[in-house]
Amino acid sequence: MTTTTGASAEDIEFHYDVGNDFYALWLDDTLTYSAAAWDDASGDAGDAVALARAQQNKLRHHLNQAALPPGGRLLDIGCGWGALLALAAQEDHAGEMTGLTLSRAQHTHVNSLALPRVQAHLKDWRSHTPDHVYDAIVSVEAFEAFAGPGLAPAQRVRAYTDFFAACHDWLAPGGMLSLQTIAFDNGVDADGPVGAFFASDVFPASALPRLAEITAACDPYFSLTTLTSTPEDYVHTLRAWSARLLAARKQAEEAAGPDTYRRYRLYLKTCELLFRRGEVTLYRITLRRRPQRLHLPT
Numbered sequence: 001m002t003t004t005t006g007a008s009a010e011d012i013e014f015h016y017d018v019g020n021d022f023y024a025l026w027l028d029d030t031l032t033y034s035a036a037a038w039d040d041a042s043g044d045a046g047d048a049v050a051l052a053r054a055q056q057n058k059l060r061h062h063l064n065q066a067a068l069p070p071g072g073r074l075l076d077i078g079c080g081w082g083a084l085l086a087l088a089a090q091e092d093h094a095g096e097m098t099g100l101t102l103s104r105a106q107h108t109h110v111n112s113l114a115l116p117r118v119q120a121h122l123k124d125w126r127s128h129t130p131d132h133v134y135d136a137i138v139s140v141e142a143f144e145a146f147a148g149p150g151l152a153p154a155q156r157v158r159a160y161t162d163f164f165a166a167c168h169d170w171l172a173p174g175g176m177l178s179l180q181t182i183a184f185d186n187g188v189d190a191d192g193p194v195g196a197f198f199a200s201d202v203f204p205a206s207a208l209p210r211l212a213e214i215t216a217a218c219d220p221y222f223s224l225t226t227l228t229s230t231p232e233d234y235v236h237t238l239r240a241w242s243a244r245l246l247a248a249r250k251q252a253e254e255a256a257g258p259d260t261y262r263r264y265r266l267y268l269k270t271c272e273l274l275f276r277r278g279e280v281t282l283y284r285i286t287l288r289r290r291p292q293r294l295h296l297p298t
């Protein structure tokens with residue numbers, strides 16, 4: 001497998017190892033760190049119950065799309081603090097479950113949950129070498145870290161192709177891949193002050209894909225069964241996170257320092273604006289493994 005790397009373990013640590021206590025102040029109780037799926041976002045932005053419900057909807061969506069057969073093995077690439085694995089572990093029909101993360105703090109946290117049939121590894125998917133196939137794969141908002149800034153579109157497609165080729169190798173025949181990623185929509189590239197702020201202060205070595213890059217990379221390996229674009233899901237999620245971080249300002253400054261508090265407030269508000277303006281969007285994509293890799297004409 002050729003690799004065109006995106007974020008390294010050090011890059012990921014920069015973002016996630018601000019400390020679990022800090023994230024616990026403004027994420028929901030399961031520490032889900034990705035856009036929720038909102039049926040109703042009309043209430044108070046900081047409502048913890050509404051955020052928790054929308055996060056469970058999102059996790060359930062991915063588990064439904066993954067269609068894990070009874071006793072089936074599940075892989076979560078970029079498992080964060082383990083919310084999806086925890087939900088899957090409650091379902092008796094799930095078999096062994098594996099999570100991959102590059103963050104030590106997340107890895108320690110998932111292991112501390114002692115979830116039945118779940119193993120978390122502190123590992124880049126590029127060096128994952130499973131000794132069995134999986135029946136389903138889920139990857140929620142890790143894709144953004146798979147190709148770094150400054151790459152030409154063709155290089156990004158190569159990096160994403162490595163990912164889809166690996167998932168194809170690891171999945172049983174007919175297995176499903178449920179993917180969630182932020183992507184450029186009206187915005188075209190990461191140059192300029194906003195992109196520079198994200199690359200230096202928020203998510204080092206990460207860059208957003210475009211839909212055409214995702215489809216070019218996955219087409220040889222997967223057929224697409226569903227695709228939704230719901231930027232409003234991120235607007236509501238970011239509003240909720242911002243309101244909760246603002247309400248917890250004192251504890252957040254104590255947990256991570258005033259500079260980190262300010263940086264996260266700015267990052268959450270800037271992201272909300274980018275989704276509101278349609279510069280970026282949120283895709284949820286369901287893919288079915290092709291029986292054979294296709295060799296498409298170039």
Ligand SMILES: C[S@@+](CC[C@H](N)C(=O)[O-])C[C@H]1O[C@@H](n2cnc3c(N)ncnc32)[C@H](O)[C@@H]1O
Nearest residue numbers: 032033034078080101102103124125140142145
């Ligand atoms: C935004 S968080 C999302 C976490 C989780 N899926 C959720 O929804 O709460 C991104 C996750 O991707 C992981 N990640 C990023 N690049 C990775 C890679 N190359 N290999 C494994 N995990 C990776 C990070 O460590 C982190 O756990």
